[in-house]
Structure formats: structure tokens, C-alpha cells
Amino acid sequence: MTATVESFKFEAEVQQVLHLVIHSLYSNRDIFIRELVSNASDACDKLRFEAIADPALTADGAELRIDVSVDPEAKTLTVTDTGIGMSRAELIDNLGTIARSGTRKFLEQLGASQKADANLIGQFGVGFYSAFIVADRVSVETRRAGSEEGWRWASDGSGEFTLEPAEGLARGTRITLHLKEDAQDYLQSWKLRSLITTWSDHIAFPVTLPKFEDGKPTAERETVNQAAALWMRPKSEITDEEYQAFYKHLGHDFNEPLAWTHNKVEGNQNFSSLLFVPAKAPFDFQFNRDERKGLKLYVKRVFIMDAAEQMLPAYLRFVRGVVDSDDLPLNVSRELLQNTRQLDKLKSALTRRVLDLLDRVASDDAEKYAGFWREFGGLLKEGIAEDHGNRERLAKLLRFASTRSEGPEDRMSLDDYIGRMKAEQDAILYLTADGWNAARNSPQLEALKARGVEVLLLHERIDEWMVGYLHEYAGKPLKNVAKGELDLDKLGEPADKAEREALKESAGDTVKQLKGVLGERVKEVRVSDRLTQSPSCLVLEEADMALHMQRLLKAAGHEAPNAAPVLEVNPGHGLVKRFAEESDAARREDLALLLFEQAMLAEGAALDDPAAFLARVNRTILG
Numbered sequence: 001m002t003a004t005v006e007s008f009k010f011e012a013e014v015q016q017v018l019h020l021v022i023h024s025l026y027s028n029r030d031i032f033i034r035e036l037v038s039n040a041s042d043a044c045d046k047l048r049f050e051a052i053a054d055p056a057l058t059a060d061g062a063e064l065r066i067d068v069s070v071d072p073e074a075k076t077l078t079v080t081d082t083g084i085g086m087s088r089a090e091l092i093d094n095l096g097t098i099a100r101s102g103t104r105k106f107l108e109q110l111g112a113s114q115k116a117d118a119n120l121i122g123q124f125g126v127g128f129y130s131a132f133i134v135a136d137r138v139s140v141e142t143r144r145a146g147s148e149e150g151w152r153w154a155s156d157g158s159g160e161f162t163l164e165p166a167e168g169l170a171r172g173t174r175i176t177l178h179l180k181e182d183a184q185d186y187l188q189s190w191k192l193r194s195l196i197t198t199w200s201d202h203i204a205f206p207v208t209l210p211k212f213e214d215g216k217p218t219a220e221r222e223t224v225n226q227a228a229a230l231w232m233r234p235k236s237e238i239t240d241e242e243y244q245a246f247y248k249h250l251g252h253d254f255n256e257p258l259a260w261t262h263n264k265v266e267g268n269q270n271f272s273s274l275l276f277v278p279a280k281a282p283f284d285f286q287f288n289r290d291e292r293k294g295l296k297l298y299v300k301r302v303f304i305m306d307a308a309e310q311m312l313p314a315y316l317r318f319v320r321g322v323v324d325s326d327d328l329p330l331n332v333s334r335e336l337l338q339n340t341r342q343l344d345k346l347k348s349a350l351t352r353r354v355l356d357l358l359d360r361v362a363s364d365d366a367e368k369y370a371g372f373w374r375e376f377g378g379l380l381k382e383g384i385a386e387d388h389g390n391r392e393r394l395a396k397l398l399r400f401a402s403t404r405s406e407g408p409e410d411r412m413s414l415d416d417y418i419g420r421m422k423a424e425q426d427a428i429l430y431l432t433a434d435g436w437n438a439a440r441n442s443p444q445l446e447a448l449k450a451r452g453v454e455v456l457l458l459h460e461r462i463d464e465w466m467v468g469y470l471h472e473y474a475g476k477p478l479k480n481v482a483k484g485e486l487d488l489d490k491l492g493e494p495a496d497k498a499e500r501e502a503l504k505e506s507a508g509d510t511v512k513q514l515k516g517v518l519g520e521r522v523k524e525v526r527v528s529d530r531l532t533q534s535p536s537c538l539v540l541e542e543a544d545m546a547l548h549m550q551r552l553l554k555a556a557g558h559e560a561p562n563a564a565p566v567l568e569v570n571p572g573h574g575l576v577k578r579f580a581e582e583s584d585a586a587r588r589e590d591l592a593l594l595l596f597e598q599a600m601l602a603e604g605a606a607l608d609d610p611a612a613f614l615a616r617v618n619r620t621i622l623g
């Protein structure tokens, strides 16, 4: 029969993954058993699902189960399942190529270095290929449910695999690992038992091991897991370790989850849900807004499909978990899911659960919540724009830096801010800027700082977009301090009020003359209440788009409104005084433009003509 053996080369990416897995996961090599048992369990899930439409697939009556065996003489470990099995084409596709687009991108990102730490690799679910950490040869014998043909796949993981027909196989898949010399401990009963019980208790199908006698496996077998869907068991009977192990299985994550929420709902809708918030963002996270995975839909304990897109809003795409509905029909399709009112309700119930969970973490453990915020905070900002109904709840979960923060880390909630607001202050004040330094050193803040008024510093790009949707919180309006007029008198008088008033009075002409020189560049020139140190700053009208946003949009090739800013000047500053006193027209123009250009630079803007600016600076310095 050797004539029928065909050889295939692994896709280049598979070789890369194999290389990475074998070299980076050696110290975590126990995970191979988790991956193989998980795959076996998925295969049983798939068969149960396909059999709903085609009962003939399970007509042979074999129970869905997973058997792990060892042969100490042959030095092999075998994982056998009675699941869906694979056809020849599926074998080639599944065990010879990389299907997940995220994995490709991950590999591209790793680039030439080809190094990644175990955590990173763990996050993309090393899957089947992890068998090669402990085995120098792996064979897969499989017969797809409903088909007569069986196939044997074999490889030593070095670049090629072979395929040949196999006779007499039972339905499902048997994976045989020829263990490496240094991996023989997996043949021992205690080792196997401890690993399998840790990893399989939450698996919904029986996982069996041989009984051992005198250290040798016998023909008798015993089931080592509870074989009940974890989420259907009463909460009080589930330990944290079980939840954690289940999460690792579900989320393909090495790390423990940050938090979880497990609920059973009965009444109008009947469903159970078990939702996890990961501690770390998965590697392909930024890519998969459109290709979301991680929330599994079951109907009456039968796995139906990954339905994250249907069951949770996009901004909660970090959530992992299962939802088991008693109401949806077993033959529910993706199309049907999109159009069911029932699902809308389910979606809003699940969204609530996640937000409640986050709220709980935030109030119970600020450090833990800070960890969540670092990983996923940006997504909640997306939520502010996308989820009108939950805006207030989401706003409560937002964290910001402020003029009182020591660094750019966002640690402050809107409630914290409101709690510290001055009695006379009627709005939540914030400033948006392109970056932390531009925000904290912005001239717009000078007078506010001088009065001890705290201002939230929104220094990330998404912030400007987000605050466009967040007009108020807890009944208090949000106000951008760089827009419109600021009524600072309400917030306490500065020490030098009388002096400033006098300066303002006398600066009327200066302001007019500045506008005359600057022309269309500015909408208006006025005396500033915002400034105490700097000579000038730019201010927009309430409805105008922030200048850094206008720039960003233009740079990305989009249309952006061209709102000319208002130039505010500080009449007490030497430069403004010099302008007022200067009689030479050319020098006056230099000074006016410098006031404008400085304000642009403080905004983080690039100047249209930097060389002309420098020439002006030099002329002015040299007098």
C-alpha cells in the first residue's frame, strides 16, 4: 500500500508556527494535552450540531467521548474522540495550513526576529501543533462522520506530512504522539491524571483514562471529569480554579481571567451565561473588530456557533464566554440570529452583565480595574459613541488623567472629578490634545491652574471623537476649556484681577491691530482670560472641530471643516507689549505672526512655512 502514500509540504506559516511553538513553549509544554482535548471536545460539539440536521451522522450510536491512552512500550500517548472527524480535504486544510488571519498578522508582526514569549504565543491558541513540543512524530487517523473513507496523516514536524487511506477506522479522530525521550513522564499515571483532571473537568463530554495497575495501564477505563457543561452547574459548586481552567480552554489564554460573571436567567427569556473579562488583550485584538470570536452560542447544551457579533456590541469584543439559550431553536442560523427580537434582548442583557461586572471590579478593586483600563479602556470609549442606551453607565467606567495627575496614566473617574469640583463650578472641564505633553503644558490651562481648578486632560486621539458623544454626565455638562468663552470669574478671582482688568481695557487697540495684520488666518483676536504665562493661544467656537482633529482628518485624506480659530492674547506679556509699542510696520508684522505661530506650535500643529517662522524669530531676537 506504500504507493498510495502522498507527501505534502506544510505551508510556510505552519513551519513558522511549529518553530515558534517548539522553541518558545518548552517550559509550558503541559499545554499540549489541553489543546488536544479541547480540539476533541470541539469535534464532539460539531458532530452534535451537524446531527441536528442530519441524524444519520450519529446513526452508529457511538457515544460522544474522549479517551486518552498510553502505551509505555511503544512510548505513545493517544487522544481519541468520537467527534466529527475530518475528510481528506479537511485534513490537508486544517493540519497543513493556517486558517486564522490573525495568526498570519501575528507572524508578520514578529517579523524576522522569530522570537515571542510564551504568553504571546499562548494567546493565539497554539492548537494541534503543540503536539510537536513533546512528540517527534505525530499521526492522525480520522474518519469523518457519515463517510466510509478513513485517512492517516503523519508528520515529524519538520516541513512535510504524509497522507494515506486507512481502513477500518471508527468515526472520529485518533491522534497518536510518539513521545520524545525527554517527554516520557507523560506515560506515568499520576502525571496524566493530574493534567487531565485539571484540564478537562469543564469539558462537557466524558474524558476517560485507563486504570493503572503496578504503574501499567489496564484495559479498564474510568471517566475522570464531571462531563457536565460547567455553566449549567450551580455557582456554589464551582471553584475559582474550575472557572479559571474553563476560561483558559475557551479563551486560549495562558493567563487567568480578570473577572467573570455567571448567571442563569429564567422568565421571559431563559438562558445561562458565563462571561469572562481577560486580564490581557489577545495579540490579534486590534485586527478583529470585524472578525469577532470568543462568545459561543449553545442552544440547550448543544454548541451552535461562535456568535460574538450577534450577541455583544463591537466595543465589548474583549469578552469571552458562553451563552446557552433554552428558547432559540436548535436549527437557528446566522441569518435568523440577525433578525430575532429575542436576540436583541439577549444582547442587551449580556451587555448589562458585562457593564455591571466592570462596575463591580471598579468599585471593589481599583488596581485591578486600572489593569483592565490599560488593556481595554479604548474600547469603552468606542462604546460611548456606539451605545447610546448605556452611555451613562459607560461614562461611569471611563478613566482620565487630569491637571492633578503626575503622569499620563488615566486613573480618575468622572465621579472622582465631580467629587472634587468647586462649589461654583457647574461643568466638567476638559481639554483635548494630541498627546500628554501637549495637553498638560497647554497655555489654555494657565488661568485655570492659577485658580486651582482641575481640568481633565484627554490626550488620546480617540478622545476628541468620544467627547463628541458625551455631552453630560450625572447631570453636569462637559465643557472643553479650549472652546468658546470661559467664565473664569465664577471660579474664583485671581490675585491680580484689578491689574488685569486695566490691561484689558487698554489693550482694545492692540487687539484690533493684530486682527488687521493676521487677516483671514484668525476669526477674531481678543484679550484672553485663559492665559497667565504665555503670550497667546488659539481658541475655537463651541461647535468647531478641534484643530488637531482637523489636521488628523486632512492627513488621512478626509474632508475636514476649516474653522479659523480665535487668537487670544495676554496683554501683560512682553511680546504683546512690544507689538503695541512697535512703530515699524515690518517688525509689527513679524511680532503679530509670531504670536499666532507660537499658539499654533503650542497646539501641536506644524507650521505652513517653518523657515519663514525661524527667520522671524531670528530677526526679532537680533532686534
Ligand SMILES: Nc1ncnc2c1ncn2[C@@H]1O[C@H](COP(=O)(O)OP(=O)(O)OP(=O)(O)O)[C@@H](O)[C@H]1O
Residues within 6 Å of the ligand: 035, 039, 040, 043, 081, 083, 084, 085, 086, 094, 095, 124, 125, 126, 127, 128, 129, 173, 252
Ligand atoms: N480531534 C479533531 N477532530 C476534528 N477536527 C480536528 C481535531 N483536531 C483538530 N481539528 C481540526 O483542525 C483545525 C486546526 O486545529 P488547531 O488546534 O490547530 O486550531 P483551532 O482549534 O482551529 O484553533 P485554536 O486552537 O486556536 O482554536 C481545527 O479547527 C479543526 O477543524
